[in-house]
Amino acid sequence: MPAWVLRRPAQPVGEPPRVSRVWSSSSRLPWSAPFWLTLLVGIPASAFAADSPSEQEAVRERIEEIRLLGETRAGEEKVTSGAFLPEFYERRDFLPAWTRPQSVNQLLGAIRSAEADGLSPSSYHLQAIERLQAATSGGTGGSAEERANLDLLQTDALVQLAYDLHFGKVDPEWNTSRSFGEIKPVEALAAALESGDIAGLLARTRPQHPFYGQLRDALARLRAIAASGGWPAIPLGPTLEKGVRGDRVLRLRERLAATGDGPEGMPAQASVFDEALERAVRDLQVRYGLPADGAVGGSTLEALNVPVAARVEQIRANMERARWVLHEVKGDYLVVDIAGFQAEFVRNGQTVWKSRVQVGTPYRKTPTFKSDLTYLVFNPTWTVPPTILDKDILPAMKRHGRELEKRGLKLLDRNGQEVDPAAVDWSRYKGTNFPYLLRQDPGPRNALGRIKFMLPNPHSVYLHDTPKKSLFDKPERAFSSGCIRIENPIELAELLLDDGNRWGRERIQAVIDTKHTRTVFLPRPVPVLLLYWTVSVDAGGRVGFKKDIYERDRTVLEGLAQSARARTWPAV
Numbered sequence: 001m002p003a004w005v006l007r008r009p010a011q012p013v014g015e016p017p018r019v020s021r022v023w024s025s026s027s028r029l030p031w032s033a034p035f036w037l038t039l040l041v042g043i044p045a046s047a048f049a050a051d052s053p054s055e056q057e058a059v060r061e062r063i064e065e066i067r068l069l070g071e072t073r074a075g076e077e078k079v080t081s082g083a084f085l086p087e088f089y090e091r092r093d094f095l096p097a098w099t100r101p102q103s104v105n106q107l108l109g110a111i112r113s114a115e116a117d118g119l120s121p122s123s124y125h126l127q128a129i130e131r132l133q134a135a136t137s138g139g140t141g142g143s144a145e146e147r148a149n150l151d152l153l154q155t156d157a158l159v160q161l162a163y164d165l166h167f168g169k170v171d172p173e174w175n176t177s178r179s180f181g182e183i184k185p186v187e188a189l190a191a192a193l194e195s196g197d198i199a200g201l202l203a204r205t206r207p208q209h210p211f212y213g214q215l216r217d218a219l220a221r222l223r224a225i226a227a228s229g230g231w232p233a234i235p236l237g238p239t240l241e242k243g244v245r246g247d248r249v250l251r252l253r254e255r256l257a258a259t260g261d262g263p264e265g266m267p268a269q270a271s272v273f274d275e276a277l278e279r280a281v282r283d284l285q286v287r288y289g290l291p292a293d294g295a296v297g298g299s300t301l302e303a304l305n306v307p308v309a310a311r312v313e314q315i316r317a318n319m320e321r322a323r324w325v326l327h328e329v330k331g332d333y334l335v336v337d338i339a340g341f342q343a344e345f346v347r348n349g350q351t352v353w354k355s356r357v358q359v360g361t362p363y364r365k366t367p368t369f370k371s372d373l374t375y376l377v378f379n380p381t382w383t384v385p386p387t388i389l390d391k392d393i394l395p396a397m398k399r400h401g402r403e404l405e406k407r408g409l410k411l412l413d414r415n416g417q418e419v420d421p422a423a424v425d426w427s428r429y430k431g432t433n434f435p436y437l438l439r440q441d442p443g444p445r446n447a448l449g450r451i452k453f454m455l456p457n458p459h460s461v462y463l464h465d466t467p468k469k470s471l472f473d474k475p476e477r478a479f480s481s482g483c484i485r486i487e488n489p490i491e492l493a494e495l496l497l498d499d500g501n502r503w504g505r506e507r508i509q510a511v512i513d514t515k516h517t518r519t520v521f522l523p524r525p526v527p528v529l530l531l532y533w534t535v536s537v538d539a540g541g542r543v544g545f546k547k548d549i550y551e552r553d554r555t556v557l558e559g560l561a562q563s564a565r566a567r568t569w570p571a572v
Helices: 033-041 055-069 085-091 101-117 126-135 144-167 185-195 198-205 210-227 247-258 275-288 298-304 308-328 386-399 403-407 469-473 489-497 505-513 553-561
Strands: 072-074 077-079 333-337 342-347 350-360 369-378 409-412 437-440 451-454 478-480 484-486 518-531 535-537 543-545
Touching: 055 072, 055 085, 055 144, 072 144, 077 144, 085 144, 085 185, 101 126, 101 144, 101 198, 101 210, 126 144, 144 185, 144 198, 144 308, 185 198, 210 308, 210 535, 247 275, 247 298, 275 298, 275 543, 308 518, 308 535, 308 543, 308 553, 342 489, 350 469, 350 489, 369 489, 369 505, 386 403, 403 409, 451 489, 478 484, 489 505, 489 518
Parallel strands: 333 518, 350 478
Antiparallel strands: 072 077, 333 342, 342 350, 350 484, 369 451, 369 518, 409 437, 535 543
16 A cells, blocks of 8 residues: 555654554454545545654554555565554554664574574574664664664564564464463563563463473584585495494494493494494384384384484474474373383373374374364274265275175164175266265274274374274384374373263273274363474483384475465464
């Protein structure tokens, strides 16, 4: 919108600038731009030919433009926190906010150090702010328009950086909430500007969970390694194992030493693969989710030879995921690490149960989401879900007609009456028009095993036991159709039911032994988080890198690389 459209006549000489609120912070424009433009046509140009507007007036015009159009620009830069700025500047009568050099310096320092959180300083108007700082002599010279642009860009930069540190920059992969919790954004920003403590405000917005701090430290360490030239690659060759000698063993020691994963010190016989080196390799393999045989074969060599720059990017992707979720990780909860093939039950901040799990295959990915586990079912029946019906059962029945017998499935009509599969023309049906149900009764062949843990979600995904126990011994366990298979379901059931003496392990086993289906509601809902971590950090700060089984890291990194855009703001 042209700057003159909503500009008020000049103030009388000698009086301080006056700005009247055109509307309250909670209202919306009761008029449209075309209406006002019609009225303005008949007004002489001299009515707008006032002296140069004050910085306050210039700020007001930008805010009114946001109210009218939903966005504005400050010079060539797009202002992306439009939902926030009107509330902030209207409360202060459009007066400029960045009048303290201390606050400005802290802001610039925070933007430049955004890389420490895996973010890019260029996403927060850094170059434009520096140019306007120079053009206005630090905000005290130049035109009112330039000073207003500088003020708006500084506010926008701080708001967007705080938002990205708290919620993440990329749209999350899951149903995360959008709440600042106890932080009231407008009041918090005003207080930070008043006190000059911009750094403190940003420190409070980033996740306070220890895991985020560990990732942040790991990012700094790997960037330092990259700056010093990276780590050495281990040449290809035969498997390295205990007893082997040669230069490749020496390169292996150097590679492990670069990340603190090797044995203490360098022995006199550094080119010999000794027992200490074997233990170090095995320990690394456990953290990387590799077969823990203590030997450096194909998969271990491939993992060790990933360049440090790629591992830096992997940490950045996981820091973004951490910002999506870690504000919500509190109290008692059950968390499933999909890429790590592991589940943990946390009570009062301590892990009280841990289990290996099986997750969805790469073509039937387990989704990420948050829900509440509300009840469990002993000796469940299994009704074939639409995806498995369409992709597996129907094609198999059309080929040979024995799939139901093979899986122990019953064919039922909508009234629950059993139907003879031989009487059905299977060639007529797809998953979308199939008029029957396929159900598996409780028993040793049941796909859900002995226990099913239910949590409402739109993906029809839940946790359950499985008869396919041998698959838990595989280091990479992506075998299901999307649900989570639990290795130790009875232990988990006992912890979840936890109501004193009534539901001990013996009682649970007795119910299972009846082979009758029984539903039991939990004493209280338990939050369940299905998350996707491709990086882990142990208590000693050692980093583990897991295989990106669903290739989700790339999407997150592409989002981080995008330029600034409008965010989905919570209520301010």
